[in-house]
Amino acid sequence: xxxxxxxxxxxxxxxxxxxxxxxxxxxxxxxxxxxxxxxxxxxxxxxxxxxxxxxxxxxxxxxxxxxxxxxxxxxxxxxxxxxxxxxxxxxxxxxxxxxxxxxxxxx
Amino acid sequence: xxxxxxxxxxxxxxxxxxxxxxxxxxxxxxxxxxxxxxxxxxxxxxxxxxxxxxxxxxxxxxxxxxxxxxxxxxxxxxxxxxxxxxxxxxxxxxxxxxxxxxxxxxxxxxxxxx
Numbered sequence: 078x079x080x081x082x083x084x085x086x087x088x089x090x091x092x093x094x095x096x097x098x099x100x101x102x103x104x105x106x107x108x109x110x111x112x113x114x115x116x117x118x119x120x121x122x123x124x125x126x127x128x129x130x131x132x133x134x135x136x137x138x139x140x141x142x143x144x145x146x147x148x149x150x151x152x153x154x155x156x157x158x159x160x161x162x163x164x165x166x167x168x169x170x171x172x173x174x175x176x177x178x179x180x181x182x183x184x
Numbered sequence: 185x186x187x188x189x190x191x192x193x194x195x196x197x198x199x200x201x202x203x204x205x206x207x208x209x210x211x212x213x214x215x216x217x218x219x220x221x222x223x224x225x226x227x228x229x230x231x232x233x234x235x236x237x238x239x240x241x242x243x244x245x246x247x248x249x250x251x252x253x254x255x256x257x258x259x260x261x262x263x264x265x266x267x268x269x270x271x272x273x274x275x276x277x278x279x280x281x282x283x284x285x286x287x288x289x290x291x292x293x294x295x296x297x298x
Binding site: 126 | 217226227228229231232240242243244276278280282283284285286287288289290291
């Protein structure tokens with residue numbers, strides 16, 4: 078199975094800040110890397126697919142980059158509704174796997 | 185929209201059976217996925233199914249999982265046999281398009297306990 082390691086595991090930031098979350102794969106996943114946002118008590122929501130394509134209705138302050146084994150999710154100008162847990166996920170090689178999550182908290 | 189349903193409580197060693205009802209779209213033409221999440225933990229991919237009947241299961245669960253589709257009811261189903269406490273989780277169904285899980289149900293909580 079392909080392992081996905083996210084860093085940091087958690088971070089604190091303020092409204093208006095920009096943050097970057099990293100996802101590293103144990104082997105190449107090409108660009109089959111997706112990012113999800115999950116708020117407490119809710120299902121995950123697709124933010125970014127194919128490493129850098131914005132999901133339906135996702136604000137442009139979210140962006141993704143990378144290919145192969147190293148990927149980033151950047152959120153510019155944090156809004157109150159962005160404080161949540163973020164997961165990366167690969168679909169290059171079954172079984173599909175997820176990172177362990179990054180919890181973004183308000184400072 | 186996707187809506188998961190099933191018994192909230194299953195006894196150890198029994199079979200967990202869940203249904204995902206799809207509204208507003210046909211289940212034909214897409215891959216469909218089941219994913220689960222134990223309380224306070226991360227996401228685990230269970231497997232996916234296509235209208236052709238092709239299935240891909242997580243090797244860690246393959247011996248206990250069966251997925252199926254009922255096009256007449258526009259429903260998906262998940263069966264997991266010989267459950268233990270480790271199978272306690274929120275179970276989600278989701279579409280798999282553009283190699284991503286783009287639409288999710290709200291999830292259904294399943295507890296395994298005697």
